[in-house]
Amino acid sequence: MLSQNSDGPRQVQIDYFDGSSRTVDVVDREVPYPDGKLIVSRTDPQGIITHANQAFVDMSGYTKEELIGENHYILRHPDMPAVAFAGLWETIMAGTKWHGYVKNLRKDGAFYWVKATVIPNVRNGKLVGYTSVRRKPSRSKIAESEALYATLK
Numbered sequence: 126m127l128s129q130n131s132d133g134p135r136q137v138q139i140d141y142f143d144g145s146s147r148t149v150d151v152v153d154r155e156v157p158y159p160d161g162k163l164i165v166s167r168t169d170p171q172g173i174i175t176h177a178n179q180a181f182v183d184m185s186g187y188t189k190e191e192l193i194g195e196n197h198y199i200l201r202h203p204d205m206p207a208v209a210f211a212g213l214w215e216t217i218m219a220g221t222k223w224h225g226y227v228k229n230l231r232k233d234g235a236f237y238w239v240k241a242t243v244i245p246n247v248r249n250g251k252l253v254g255y256t257s258v259r260r261k262p263s264r265s266k267i268a269e270s271e272a273l274y275a276t277l278k
């Protein structure tokens with residue numbers, strides 16, 4: 126954390142698993158998950174975004190052009206513990222489906238919660254990438270996840 130002022134955005138440095146880092150503006154404002162929408166993205170085996178649907182564009186605040194070719198970690202919120210993603214990667218690299226609740230960071234610094242399922246895409250026995258489908262999470266699961274992640278930070 127670099128600085129905090131009372132109502133403006135907080136500037137937070139995020140260090141990624143691959144050794145890169147960036148400073149993001151974080152504001153304490155939730156954008157509620159829209160009813161009846163599925164947010165879908167696909168990545169290559171390294172987690173680089175190869176496909177984003179319109180709901181993903183709308184909720185993340187990035188254009189499709191900004192998302193394609195970026196690492197999926199650009200959505201990482203500083204409140205998310207690293208162990209949550211370690212569990213995700215361990216599960217999907219083993220070829221299994223992963224379910225979890227994720228707090229995502231929008232381009233404008235606000236956040237949105239999702240209930241995510243990540244599926245390994247296998248073609249002819251070869252892992253070619255991953256698909257993530259998100260649905261609207263219940264308020265009780267959001268509260269539970271928030272409390273759990275706070276203890277894991």
Ligand SMILES: Cc1cc2nc3c(=O)[nH]c(=O)nc-3n(C[C@H](O)[C@H](O)[C@H](O)COP(=O)(O)O)c2cc1C
Pocket residue numbers: 140141142143166167168172196197198199200201202205207210213227229243255256257
């Ligand atoms: C298909 C797929 C979707 C993902 N979706 C998200 C996401 O919505 N938000 C997020 O923070 N990380 C997501 N990740 C995990 C990121 O790749 C990354 O592991 C995470 O943001 C933490 O960053 P780090 O591993 O560099 O610490 C996704 C990974 C895959 C393979």
